Amino acid sequence: MRKVRKAVIPAAGLGTRFLPATKALAKEMLPIVDKPTIQFIVEEARRSGIEDIVIVDGKSKRSIEDHFDSNPELEANLRAKHKDQLLKQVQETTGMNLYFIRQPYPRGLGDAVLTAKAFIGDEPFVVMLGDDMTESKVPLTKQLMDRYEQTGASTLAVMRVPHEDTAKYGVINPSEETLPGLYNVTNFVEKPEPDKAPSDLAIIGRYLFTPEIFEALEHTPVGLGNELQLTDAIDHLNKTQRVFAHEYTGKRYDVGNKFGWLQTNIEFGLRHPETKAQLRHYIETLGKKLTAEDQPKSK
Structure with a gap:
């Protein structure tokens, strides 16, 4: 069984829920106090043992690339003024194995993941969404990686949400709890209305996939919103190999609204x-x- 080494961070969305701020600024660069949201996601990947990260971005997202690049002029200024702590913080965002791929058109989350196919190759990998920040003793991404060591199968993070909120999420229809907090899944439903939701276990922004997800994506028709829905591809994959759901019980912050x-x-x-x-x-x-x-x- 191959080690999970790579992560995909989709960051090509238009950020319409934060307009007009995101007309020219990448939504992922909106700060939490003094740190961009996407930096929290990258740091979680590093704490989990991920070695290589690809960020799938789009137009008007150059600020993300610049943030993780070196800035010699700024560093020289801070060094000359003996602002050592600020210098350290600036340098922490460089030196990572970060790569960038452009998603030409906003065709949905599934299309963003499919864009990273050549980067991933035939390895298992994680997908980390920037709208969800999580806090727990063991990072959620590492929790999924540990589950993969147990099962060798694709596993996604789910969390219980108020039933009236199911229309905001992909929701699982669990069949059985195979291990504490780990569910076999009958099917996955994208943003069901509360009266049609099969459970209150909603998919949150962390996934671990075997490379077969790419074939599933290539054979999945466009769905809700005329976009390639990742949840639809997961449901397709689940028909040929097991896909598990790991229930997350730590702290989650939804920074997408x-x-x-x-x-x-x-x-x-x-x-x-x-x-x-x-x-x-x-x-x-x-x-x-x-x-x-x-x-x-x-x-």
Whole structure:
């Protein structure tokens, strides 16, 4: 059984939920306090033991490539001013085995993964979506890699969501729990309405695939939104080889929508050494002010 060494990070989406900010700025470069969201994903891959990462980007995404490239002028300036900690932070984003592939047209997540076929070859690999940031003692990507060591099969991460939210996700129809937290899956449904959802176990943005997923993608017709849906290809793959679902129980941040992104910034801001004290004071003061405004006025 081959070792999982490679990761695909799709980053070619148009970012329409964050317009107008994303008209010229890559959505993946929106910061969580002072670090772009895509850097958190790359760091998770590295902590999990991934050696090579390909980022599938598109037009107006040059800022992602620049972020992970060296900046000699900036580094020289920081060095001359003895800003050693900032210099270290800047240099942490370089020296990785990062590669970039352009997805010419926004044809969906499945098409973005298929674009990386030549880079992956015949190896198992992980797919990591930038809209989902996760926190757990063992990184979620590493959890999937550990499951692959047990099963040798494609495995995707799922998490329980409120039933009324199933239309936002791909959802699994589990058949049995083969190991604690690991499910055989009967079929996969892309964004079902709550009354048609087979479960509350929704696919979140981490997948581990055997290379046979590429053949499944090549034989999957376009689906919802006239796009090549990765969930449809997974369902196709599941008809020829087992695909498992690993239930994730750690912390997940959905940074793919405005409220989730703001919520994540607040939580991370309350931990950041440069902002936590001021932000906590501001929130407490704002809370008292809003509470006072809500009180009925005395006559």
